[in-house]
Amino acid sequence: MSHPLLRNTSSSYGWISIAFHWLMALAVFGLFGLGLYMVELTYYDAWYRGSLDLHKSAGVILACAWLLRLLWKLTNPRPQALGNHRWEHNVAHLAHALLYLLMLALFVTGYLISTADGRAIEVFGLFELPATLTLANQEDIAGVIHWALAWTLMAIVALHALAAIKHHWLDRDKTLIRMIKPGA
Amino acid sequence: MKKLMLAAGLSAALLMPSLSQAATYQIDTQGAHAFVQFKIQHLGYSWLLGRFNTFDGQFEYDAKAPEKSSIEVTIETASLDSNHAERDKHLKGSDFLDVSKFPQSTFKSTGFKSTGAGEGILSGDFTLRGVTKAISFPVKMIGEGKDPWGGYRAGFEGKTTLKLSDYGIDYNLGPASTTVEIGLFIEGIRQ
Numbered sequence: 001m002s003h004p005l006l007r008n009t010s011s012s013y014g015w016i017s018i019a020f021h022w023l024m025a026l027a028v029f030g031l032f033g034l035g036l037y038m039v040e041l042t043y044y045d046a047w048y049r050g051s052l053d054l055h056k057s058a059g060v061i062l063a064c065a066w067l068l069r070l071l072w073k074l075t076n077p078r079p080q081a082l083g084n085h086r087w088e089h090n091v092a093h094l095a096h097a098l099l100y101l102l103m104l105a106l107f108v109t110g111y112l113i114s115t116a117d118g119r120a121i122e123v124f125g126l127f128e129l130p131a132t133l134t135l136a137n138q139e140d141i142a143g144v145i146h147w148a149l150a151w152t153l154m155a156i157v158a159l160h161a162l163a164a165i166k167h168h169w170l171d172r173d174k175t176l177i178r179m180i181k182p183g184a
Numbered sequence: 185m186k187k188l189m190l191a192a193g194l195s196a197a198l199l200m201p202s203l204s205q206a207a208t209y210q211i212d213t214q215g216a217h218a219f220v221q222f223k224i225q226h227l228g229y230s231w232l233l234g235r236f237n238t239f240d241g242q243f244e245y246d247a248k249a250p251e252k253s254s255i256e257v258t259i260e261t262a263s264l265d266s267n268h269a270e271r272d273k274h275l276k277g278s279d280f281l282d283v284s285k286f287p288q289s290t291f292k293s294t295g296f297k298s299t300g301a302g303e304g305i306l307s308g309d310f311t312l313r314g315v316t317k318a319i320s321f322p323v324k325m326i327g328e329g330k331d332p333w334g335g336y337r338a339g340f341e342g343k344t345t346l347k348l349s350d351y352g353i354d355y356n357l358g359p360a361s362t363t364v365e366i367g368l369f370i371e372g373i374r375q
Contacts, residue, residue, distance in 0.1 A: 043357050052270070116269035137262060139269040140276060 005182045008076040012178050017076065020069040021179055027062045028103070028157065031055060032150055056114055057124045063107040070100065082173040095160055102153040109149060112142035206246035206253070209338055209372025213240055217339070217371035220259055228360030234266030234275075241291075243372055245338055247328070250304060253296040257368070259289040279355045286313045294318070306342060312351045319344060323368075336374040343367040 007014045013021075038051035081089040114121050115131030116138035122128050167175035211218045220236040241257035261283040264275055276283045293308035302325030310319045323342035331337050345365050348354070 042355070113273065114270060117267060117272070119269070139273040140262070143273055 008079055009183075010077045011079055012183050013079055014076070014182050016072055017069075018179060018182065020065065020072065024062065024065055024069065025157075027058060027065070028153070031058055031062065032154055034058075035150060053122070056110070056121050059107065059110050060121060060123045060129055062103075066100070066103055066107065079178065082167065082175050083171055092163065095156055095163070098156050099153070099160065102149055102156065106146060106149050106153065109142045109146040113139045113146060116142065206244040206249060207336075208375045209243050209245060210375055211239075211241045211243070211257070212337070212371045212373050213238075217337075219367070219369040220257075221367040221369070223365040223367065224357070224363070225360040227358055232266065234264060236260065236263050236289075237265050238263035241370075242375075243293075243340075243370075245372070247302075250298040251296060253304070253306075254293045255291070255306070255308070256293070257291045257370075261287055261289050280353055281313060289313075310346075312346070313353065315351045317350060319346075331373075337371055338374070339369075339371040341367070341369045 005014055006016050008017055034051060034055050038047075038055060041048045041051060081092060083089070111121065111129070112133060115129075116134055118131045118134050120128040120130045164176045164179075167173050168177070218239075220239050221233060222235065223231055223233050226232045236259045238260040239257055241255065243253065243255035245253045261281045262276060264272055264281065264283070266272055266275065275281060278285075289310075289312045291308050291310045293306055295307040296304050297307075298304040299322070304323060305320050306323045307318065307320035309316050311317075321342055321344035323340050326339040326341060328338035329336070343365055345363050347363050348357075349362065
């Protein structure tokens with residue numbers, strides 16, 4: 001390949017994958033915190049409306065990034081898992097798949113809350129994401145699921161982070177380092 | 185279905201009460217000729233309107249003996265609709281109606297005082313969010329008579345203002361929005 005530092009190889013991640021990983025991690029943490037915070041705001045807080053607008057807009061952008069990342073992942077080599085335990089690899093792959101699926105389910109349920117009355121989602125005032133499904137009590141049902149999914153995602157994220165720390169300090173392999181620097 | 189309707193028609197004809205008795209009317213929610221609406225100030229600058237889409241009830245009424253009138257209405261609180269999903273979700277949540285804990289709101293009349301032809305003060309027990317309070321408010325008949333499809337109908341309207349904090353709702357919506365006006369617009373089909 002002409003850009004070995006951009007694309008993945010069979011042993012390392014390229015800059016694109018690394019950027020997707022950390023920027024999306026930042027967005028996921030941000031959206032989780034913002035979500036917990038905004039529902040506690042009261043009517044007379046200055047950010048009562050702005051916080052929700054930001055959460056929806058950032059969520060849609062993250063969903064776009066999710067799709068691009070998946071396409072990038074599928075068209076790039078997958079760096080080989082490190083470590084000698086097969087069960088560890090299986091659990092890691094399952095966790096990765098869950099992270100993707102939970103994010104997707106969060107996008108869908110979040111979208112269903114805000115569009116339950118047929119209103120579109122305005123994304124940073126740039127474009128609108130139109131409503132599709134508008135079922136009875138859709139906002140309530142989607143809301144409960146969205147909340148549960150968010151906490152489940154954070155639990156898997158915590159497991160994922162603990163595993164990275166374990167690889168770095170206990171196994172002393174390059175699992176964490178290669179997600180920071182290409183060709184490591 | 186046809187058989188069922190025929191049977192219902194027959195039994196209604198057989199059981200037809202004599203004219204001097206108060207008649208029972210089923211509120212026409214089937215044909216949606218009845219509305220439970222609410223109206224609350226927004227910031228003190230305008231009105232926010234909404235309604236409950238699902239409710240049920242019946243009333244007794246006889247123009248010759250209005251004091252015998254009574255009514256019972258049950259409202260499904262989760263059917264709240266203010267034409268904005270995010271707001272509806274908030275209003276149905278624990279900050280406001282807490283509909284998963286308190287799925288129904290009811291009104292059961294305890295008395296009616298006639299104040300003129302087709303007018304009166306209705307008293308009763310109103311339950312909202314698990315709190316029951318005795319309230320009374322004026323009601324007015326809009327009209328009654330035969331409908332074009334072989335039935336007999338009567339319609340009323342009434343409205344009352346509730347203090348949100350009386351029913352455990354203390355979320356700060358601003359000083360202009362501590363009370364909500366509930367409007368009942370009903371048409372009943374005589375049974």
